[in-house]
Amino acid sequence: MRLSIFVAHTAAWLMLPATAWAFPYKVHTRTLDNGCELVVVPMPAQGVVATAVWMDVGSRNEVEPGRTGFAHFFEHLLFSGTEQLSRADRERALLQLGIGDNAWTALDETVYHAVSDTRSLDEWMGIQADMVAHLALTADQVERESGAVYGEYRKTQASPDFHLEQALRGAAYTTHPYGHDTLGYEADIAAMPSAYPYALEFYARWYQPEHARVLLVGDIEPEAGFSLLEKHFGPWESAAVAVPEVPAEPPQEGPRQATVPWDSEIPPHLVLAWRIPAHDPHSDDLAALELAESLLLGPAGRLQNRLIREEALALRVSGGREATVDPGLFTIHVELKPGASREQVEQIIDAELDTLVEGVDPALLERTRSHVKYSTLTRLDDPGTVLYVVGSQLRRGADPDHIGEFGERVAATEAAGLGRAVAKHLGSDNRTTVWLAHEVPDAQ
């Protein structure tokens, strides 16, 4: 499964604004000699533990021509079996354990996850360690699995959101792999059946313990968890393979535009996106942009209210800040009502951004801080969600002893800091506009 930008925004909102005074669980970490990082987070879970092997490789690392979508493809291939446990035997073993595992790939990571009964945990972690460390891949498996990825691509074809994301990334980036979405270009997907040699190279390059983080969250004590993980992931030997540099994206020096013509009659879509800095838990500017996301796009956000409810110009408003390892995007996505004025929508967006620059209403600011705090807290009731929050933050440089640091900064943002950050990062020079409509106006 691959996460799209329009899902990832929800995810970013969920995973980052935790606050130190609010984050209720202690995060225990340990690093093995082979470089693999172990994470154990005890929480009430009644005999259940959420688990993940979190690999620091995503579509960000697809640097070679013709290999877009490969991190996601490889996510599929990793289930192909090992010398010790064929794919079929692995599936039978998981049935016996009651495990239904799955995986997802995004820009910066590939995550293999499942929820386990504590009775199954030891054996399950052994199977996971074997899977990542001892893949026995064949050319035939690569050929067959490529069809499944093509099927995943096919099921998105009718969706305007998919085509918007492709156009947005293509326009906003000239050099960095964030310029393509996680699923990849169709031509590269079509070439995957013959990619067996490259798949072996990709595995050797990225599926090394120093790129892995293994998480257990739930009904488990730290020492018991570490002991179990060390037993299974300790023997994983690192081959210390060099990995290619990710090319840096040059600064954007002016607005960009793209259009997506649509061959049937649908409401038009407008996406405005700004290139913003890479996520940094110590950045006050990014904390301010996180707050701006809630103010503008949260469930009672200013743009939700004005565009949908007050001015009746839009059917849907979404978007937000991408929390990415390299400079990402802050997006505002509007599905316009048929016949609504694009110019009017853009004017309202600009006016609301100006309001943030000039000084947001103190009462609204306070309500938004409260929203950030409680929207995080109420979601931390499930081991799977807590695992996602902790894993995402650690991937993005958070201190495990201070997992809520970024959230503290969000909650401490003052109106002046918010205004400065919006003025600095959400201006016109780093903006990309994408317009999808049945009839593309000549002016575009």
Next chain:
Amino acid sequence: MRSSALCLVLAGCMPHIGRGPVPVQVAAEPVQVVELPTPGAPNLYLQAVLDAGSAYDPTGQEGLAALTIRSMIEAGAGERTGQQVRDALFEAGTSFQTVVDREYASIRLTCHRDHAQLCLDLFTDVLTAPRFRDEDVKRLGEQDLNYVTAGLMADEEALGEELFHATLYEAHPYGHPVAGRAGVLPLLDAADTQRFWSTHIRRSSVTVGIAGEWDADWRTALDTELLALGTGPAPKLLLPAPNAPTGRGLVVADTSTGVTGFHLGHPLDVDRNHPDWPALTVAMTAFGAHRQSFGRLYQRIRQERGLNYGDYAYAEPFVQRGWASLPEQGVRRHDNHFSIWIRPTSDDNGAFALKLAIAELELLVDEGLTQEEFDDTVAYLSRHTRLEATDPGRKLAYALDAEVSDTPDVLDYLPRVLETLTLAQVNAAIAEHIHPKTLWIVGVSGEAQALADSLIEEAPTPIVYADVKPDATQSERDTEISESSLELDPKQVFVLSADGAFR
């Protein structure tokens, strides 16, 4: 904030659209509340299941139930305008969730315990005193209209599922999309939603569930506030028989994106109270567990031939919300069906994938599960079932499902009954309840007419491999499948335009 005790006796503080003062004597008919105490939980979970799904839509007002439920949470309630409700929820870091299915609608609110009183007020206001402002109702109706037109056209899998329902439940209250029909949605207004609410949302048709930790005063206040709901009977559903196929019928909607996918199945006279339900659950899990790779269908179609992203089978309707892989609750129905979902493949391979799925179904019915499949699947479900609800909110939703539909809570029930289930019982249940010769087959395809023609003509439909090199056994099986006939009833083959499906 309303004072609930006073509201019992003072007509002046009743909501904007009230039924008048609530007589004190009817407090003997409280709203049923299911409790799932979770000591120490940081959150409170409030959920209501209403006998107010889309099957209750009046003819010519399809979509009214869903519009009413969404208006209840959007258009203001009690003393608050819609904006005031949103602002209060925003500050509390939460929002209402709704699930509207064919028979039931659910309204859910999860709150941090710091906001226990606020959430009790908002939750009960929404149920007992919604405002239904016309502007809001119209706006929400426009969003529903967009979904059943552009939204479904942008999601072929959802479109296929809606068409499958429309076919299997033609002239049945389940037959139209929950969101309604494009032609009637613009006609619905606030008066319609108000009428639907006052008719259908009553003490007798509302079941509330709470999980978390609460004190006695809070609990008493909940009961008291809910007494503002109307008394008397709410309408009951009269369900005609589903549109059972007499042979194999085919409906294909023509789309333009070059992919072909299917939903197929038939009515199933087995619900969770039926003694064969556990057996059929085991059978369909082994044959095609949702989003899992061990199912037979997935193995044959995706794993061995690389034809698509996944292939699943279900002993009851399965609703998945967004990108979550766990099943949604609040979707129990009295009329059940069995179904298979073949996710999109290329137009070239659509007919082959369909034939292969049906051949596998025939094999399942003829030969049953193997002992190994049975043992593995029972082991899986015995441990896995409770992992589908790892937070109090999901556990509560399961408990409410059991309560409203008068069926066992599967989280406890299924692992328990599996201890004594036998392979013979499973295979007997398959043979008795699954009928591969009588199926509605519903597809969406970029080559709808050609697909229908080739299947009627019983022409070979060979698989087109990209790069997979099948071994001799698979090649032989491929030829056999390609040359097989679906034995469609030509009188029950329909090709239609996807664009106009729900207008």
